[in-house]
Amino acid sequence: MESFYHEDLYTPIERIDIEELTSRENFVWSSASIYSISHDLEKTNDKQKIVQYLTKLDTDGQTLLHSQAMGTIRPNQHNILINTLKHLNKTEYLEFKNVLNRAEETALHVAVLNKNYAFLRLFATCGPNASYKCHRNLTPLDMAVWMDDFQAAEIIAAISTSQLTVELPKNFSIKGHHNASPNTENPISPFYQWGQMFTTQLSLGKVSTPQTVLFNHHQEHGVSNVQFGGNFALMLTDTGMIYSWGLCSYGKLGQYSKNDCPIPSQIMELKNKQITQIACGKDHSLALDEIGCVYAWGNGAGGRLGLNKTDVVSLPTMVAHFPDQVKVVGIACGQDHSMAVCQDGRVFSWGQAGFGKLGYSNPMGFQSTPRRVESIPACKQVSCGNWHSLTLTNGGDVYAFGSNREGRCGRELTTVESPPNRVIFDANIKIKKIGAGLNFNAVLTTSNMIYTWGNNDKGQLGVLIETKSNSTNNSRNNNNNNNYISVYAATLNDTYTYVPQLVKTLLPYPINNIEVGYEHVVVLTDAGEVITFGSNQMDQLGHGELLRDAGTFRKVEIQNKSTVFKIAAGNYASLVSLSSGHSIFGSEMAQLLKDERYYDLCLQVNSNRQETVKAHRFIVASRSKKLHSLLKMEIDRPNQNNKIPLTQTTFITTSTENGIIYMDFPSFTSIEPIKLFVKFLYTDHAPLVASHVQDLGILATSLSIERLSYICNITNYKSLETIPTSSLLEDFGNLSNQEYLDHYGDITFNVSSEKSSYQPINSIQKIKSYRAMLALRSQYFQMMFQGQFAESTKNEIDMYEVDPGSFNHLLVYLYCNSVPEDPNQCIDLLFLADIHQIPRAKELLAAVIRPSIDVESICSIYHLAIKLNVKPLVVWCEAKIPTMPNPQQLPEYDLLPDTVKSIIEKKLDQLNEKLNQLSIQHRQQNLNLQQQQEQQQQNTSANARGVGALNLQHYMHWCRQCSMHATSSNARQDVNSIYDSNFTRYISLQFLKMDQLVSNQLILYLKYNMA
Structure with missing residues (x-):
């Protein structure tokens, strides 16, 4: 190959052809590779080759143009970019100016994120389309405004196609902008957060009062949870999408890009999953999807990812090391450990085992794959502090284990490390929600009372603990502000308690939900109000002031005193949502409202044909039985004055013209309530605009749309507990009925x-x-x-x-x-x-x-999963086949591709190698033990142990033979029982004096890797 000198690299580099570069296992656009390829790009007129250059994605999901926008090219190497742009200015390549990377961003978006002003100035001269929206639903100008980046905003605003669709801050002016006026149809996000937050400069700041969340998808998606880790955060929407932002070290953002991210960005690897829960540790994260699969990414140190390795994993990867037929229904993360609870009540934990927080002893000090916590009853919830863990049983009891400092495990301080132990409450108290903080716990009972225990130095327990130094009545009544709550509360430097304490201050309030941060608690009342208590060191209570009296309870002031439907707490921050919830199915259906190709129904007000809402008969009919009956009448007998009552004196009428049914709603002065009503029918969600909520409520009540009617009248009902559940999927299920098929x-x-x-x-x-x-x-x-x-x-x-x-x-x-x-x-x-x-x-x-999936079908299922790219099945089978007895003899094993066979055989070799290493380790440690004891004991004792070691090797060989020849699930269970009983008994009897660490390692290895 020809060599030449890179202008900024002092060593010669080889000219690399695109085919050779992209065939490499880890192909990433780098300064050297782009410089090399730019020479070919400058000289060639081969259109196919140029297109390949401009559109090829590397393993980080970036194109050549995006890599330059990220700043991977040194500032004085603009000639490389200029060579690229020469081609982009040609007519046949104009479309490639706006090519998307794997994260669905244009090069303009990437340049703004990375503050690459030199790239922006050059690229702006090419006239790219600056109106494109990325996966965040933001234009490049929107992004610059959100990042408070005046310089980038001025450059982009000068592009004729630039658009601004978010609210422009009052102190933010853009000089000489074109078509950059706010989109008035995109209202402010109904999600608020406060406390310790990431700024767009990737630093930690404090927000003392509720501020809107930087999320521009609120029309079709609602924020349901935010979790914070070490210098990063995750956000979950109620439609199952995950966003991350912060520092990218250890791959903890789960993004293709290896750069820090200043604003929430969707984790595209999980784009097609419906995620239901998220959890964050210090440098790792977990996500749980609707089918019970757990995904992990970030720092794998100590096995906290559960992937049977300790490496950094930068993209979400499925945790496959759960037993067969296990569906996970809950997850939690501590600082360096993780937990999961399954549908059948089994609890699994993994990660660092310090203080016994995994619920079992582990001689290795960590557990790299999920292992069952045996000593607790069937559970339905898990929660993790940094050094302790909580579980909630199906019967409503709480079990705690791990560090018992300050009584956080609910036991007397006789020991620092606590095994799984039931927390004792007053008689007949049952729990329905648990939350573990940094050094305390809060739980919600089935009768909606809150109990707390553990450390109280920041007032996080919400109670006054009597001590010798502090036994006076500390009641406070702040009558000068209606948001304060009269409270007999905790003060700073109060002590701790291991006995659960009833938070009596909140007894007058019907509690709907609680969320627990590091040292504070967020409470949602059934009336949709938010109360906080605990530490306010980082303004996480949302009171607008740094209260020295940390134990004070106070209602958080939300804009327009709006009803809050959801709350979240993470580390030193809090979040509330004013949205009643969205559906991922509804977010798809919303696209039909924008597509007018197949509409066959128009809704109008007072016979005004000039302003109508286009819709589809089958959608409207499936969601409203009353409108279904009206549509059937009009289809069977068109233009026959068909009608149904709207109020006592008005009727909804229909007529047909040119195949379109017109549905008329009298007595309304605006079409807006009809628009909101139709949006709810399609999506099960509609923004409650104050000026139209009354008319919307009348429509919903009259047409028996129960959920919408309740939400519109929430101020009258004042109860979140009794909001009707969504019937969206059930209603659309009617579309398979023959009656609907015949008519629509x-x-x-x-x-x-x-x-x-x-x-x-x-x-x-x-x-x-x-x-x-x-x-x-x-x-x-x-x-x-x-x-x-x-x-x-x-x-x-x-x-x-x-x-x-x-x-x-x-x-x-x-x-x-x-x-x-x-x-x-x-x-x-x-x-x-x-x-x-x-x-x-x-x-x-x-x-x-x-x-x-069983022994007979696993290979054929695996083959099918690979062929059809069904990733969950692929991962499950890959994890299961190597653990099966004699996998090469499985039915249809020969059908598997050679690459797959090599993966399986490699795992088998690794398994055997580990066993051999363990065997050698045992022999060596036993030999060392014998040599030490020979100096202190008689030769006969040493010889007896030598015979024991020989017997151990024979026994291990016998166990392996049993494992390899077990060809059915029953036989496999027999082998497991042998491991659990005979082998453990053999170890305990024959090698009682052996190094206990080594013995336990062998037992655990055989039980959890061979079995």
């Missing part, structure tokens, strides 16, 4: 499992459906209906080589996210889900298939 179906499929159209008519099944729904939820149908195919204009479409039963299952999933319960039907449906490119369907199907 607009497309028919002639489905047959045969290959040819020349077949008996009775072998073809006619299946009706809804064109708009299919085009929305399936890329296959979207291409069919909206592309240049003949099917785009047909009302009947032939579908051959498709099983009618599987096709019906596919349609049901598209209507309401429901999958079959039969694993065999799920396997058939997997093929259709893959063809239609529906990744979430494949995950739901995998959850049904997994419990049925």
Whole structure:
């Protein structure tokens, strides 16, 4: 290869061709590689090669242009960028100015994030489209404004296509901007946070009063939780998306980019998952999805990720080391350990084992894969402090273990380390919510009372603990401010207690929920008010002042005294949400409101055809039985004065014109309540705009939309506890009923499992459906209906080589996210889900298939999972096959690709190597022990131990033979029982004087790795 000198590198580097570079296992655009390739880019006129240069993503998900925007090129190397831009200015390459990286960002977005002003100035001269929105729903100008970056904002605002869609701060002026006016249809985010926060300069600051969260997706997604780790944070939406921001050390942000991130950015690796819970340790994170899979990333030191290694893992990776048929339903993180609770009540823990916080002793000092906590009853919740852990049993009891300093484990201070121990409460007290803080705990009872115990030096217990030095009545009544609560409360430097204390101050308030930070508690009342108490050192109480009296309870003032629906607490920060909740299915359905291609219904006010809301009959009918009856009447007997009552004196009427049904709502002065009403029907969410909430409530009540009616009248009901649950998926499930298909179906499929159209008519099944729904939820149908195919204009479409039963299952999933319960039907449906490119369907199907995987089917399932890219099944099978007896003899093992076989065989070799190393270690340590004891004991004792060591090796060999020849699940259980009983007994009897550390290592290794 030709060599040349890089202008800023003093060593010659080889000219690298794009094909060679991208074929490397870890291909990353670097200063040297870009410089090398730029020479080819400058000289070539090969369009295909240029396109390849400009669009190729490296392993970090960046293109050549994005890498330059990140600042990976030295400032004085602008000639490289200029060479690139020369091509981008040519007509045939204009589209590549706006190419997206894997995080769905343009180069402008990346340059703003990295404050690369030199790149911005040069790139702005090329006229890129500055109106593109990234995955955060932000334009580059929006991003600059949020980051308080005046310099970047001025550069971008000078681009003719720039747009501003977020509120411009009063102190932020942009000189000479074009088309940069705020979008008035995008209201302020209804999520507020306070306490210790990350600034956009990646430093920690304090916010003393509720401030809006930097989140621009609030129209279709709501923030439900925020967790804080060491210099980073995670945010979870109620639609299952995760955002991270902060410092990127140890890969703890879970992002493709290895740069620090100043504003919340979606973790794209989990984009197609529906995440239900998140948890943060100091430098690691966990996420739990709807099918019970746990994902981990960050610092793996001490095994805290549960991935059987201690390396840094920068992208979310599934934790596969749970037993078969286990569905995880809850997760928690301490500083350097993790916990999970399963649907069957089993609790697992892993990570650093200090102070016994894992719930079991571990001679290694850490546990690198999930291991069951044996000594507690079945549980339903887990929570972690930094050095202790809590679990909540199905019966409402609390168990604590780990460090018992300051009584945090609910035991007398006779020992620092506490094994799993039931916390004693007053008689008949049962718990429904637990929360572990840094050095204290708070729990919520089934009767909505709060109990606390542990350290109280910051008033975090919310009670006064009587001591010899502090036994006076410390009652305080702040009548000068209505937000203060009269309280017999804790003061600074109060002591601790291991006995759970009732927080009597809050007894007058019906409690809906609690969340626990490091040293403070956030309380949500059933009336939607927020009360905080505990430490206010970082302004985490949201009182707007640094209260020296840390034990004071106070209501947090929320804008316009709005009702709060959700709360969160993390470390030294708090968050509230004014949103009643969104649905990921509803966020998809919202796209139909923007697509007018298939609408067949218009809603209007007072017969005004000039201003209507376009909708779809099948959606409106499925959500409202009353409107369903009205639509049926109009379809069966059009223009016959069909109507249903709205109020006692007014009626909703319908008429038909040119195939469109017009539905008229009298007595309203504005179309806005109708818009909000239709939005709720599609998404199960609508912003409660004060000027329209009364009319919206009238509509919802009259048409029996119970959830919307309740939310609109929440100030009258004043109870979060009794809000009706969402019926969105249940309602859309009606779309598979024949009555709905007959009236609203607009497309028919002639489905047959045969290959040819020349077949008996009775072998073809006619299946009706809804064109708009299919085009929305399936890329296959979207291409069919909206592309240049003949099917785009047909009302009947032939579908051959498709099983009618599987096709019906596919349609049901598209209507309401429901999958079959039969694993065999799920396997058939997997093929259709893959063809239609529906990744979430494949995950739901995998959850049904997994419990049925056995010795006979695991290889064929694994082969299928690889072929169809079903990642959960791939990971489960990869973790399971090496632990099976004699895996090379499994049925259909030969069908597996050679690369897969090599992975399995490598894991088997590693397993055997570990066993051999352990055996050598035992022999050596036993030999050392014998040599030491020979100096103190008689030769006969030493010889007896020598015979014992020989017997141990024979016994280990016998155990391995049993394991390798166990060919059924029953035989496998027999071997497990042998390990649990005979082998443990053998060790304890024959080697009682052996180094206990070594003995325990061997027992644990055989039980949790071979078994």
